[in-house]
Amino acid sequence: MRPLDETETSVVFEKLFKFVGNNLKNIVDNPSHEGPDSTPGRYCFRLHKNRIFYASESLVKRATNVARPSLVSLGICIGKYTHSGSFHLTVQALNLLAANAKHKVWLKPQSEMSFLYGNHVLKGALGRITENIAAGDGVVVFSMADVPLGFGIAAKSTQDCRKLDPNGIVVLHQGDIGEYLRMEDEL
Structure with a gap:
């Protein structure tokens, strides 16, 4: 150390x-x-x-x-x-990260499990999103009850998300709390 x-x-x-x-x-x-x-x-x-x-x-x-x-x-x-x-x-x-996050995304309840299985966040899964997110920024993903679920990288800016179709990727997955179960042997 x-x-x-x-x-x-x-x-x-x-x-x-x-x-x-x-x-x-x-x-x-x-x-x-x-x-x-x-x-x-x-x-x-x-x-x-x-x-x-x-x-x-x-x-x-x-x-x-x-x-x-x-x-x-x-x-x-x-x-x-x-x-x-x-x-x-x-x-x-x-x-x-959640306590000090600059950019946040909230997921709809029916989309939380998809993210927790390691999938990217789609536009159809968004409940809310903070303003002024640029592509490439770090984003913390929350449930609608403000429980931190994970984090990722913004694939699109906030303005581009408004024009995106529902199956477009908004946040690229990097880590989530489901990893505790998926990678139990490594952690």
Whole structure:
């Protein structure tokens, strides 16, 4: 477990910025109230076995007592580096993204299961969509009851969605809470 270097930090922050925009400051400056100290600490990012973890500083200090081969997880695993060196967000980052999301999409109740099975979001499935979404922006997908279901990349802008036929793809699927069941062996 080690702190991120400059290039790793920039890659992680660029990916998070795609989904949360200027709210990235809220994630970085989030005070932590856990640990023995009465003064609030901060959250930090750490790399362990090609995975990026978001954890409080007090938890990181306590984890130094555990041998590296024995340490399985630390805080929230927000993403991982692939063998080719690219960074992918994991579904565990969903709560962090949902709390700070810049662009949101709400699905109709009959379309939620399709998304949770790993399918893209179609225009016919949209209940609501935030304004000013551009193609390529990160989008957090919610149910109509404001329960975060997953995240993806906008395939079309908000204006293009209005002219799109009902079977047109609006959001390209990247991660959803159904992965906990589909990939039970890997997680």
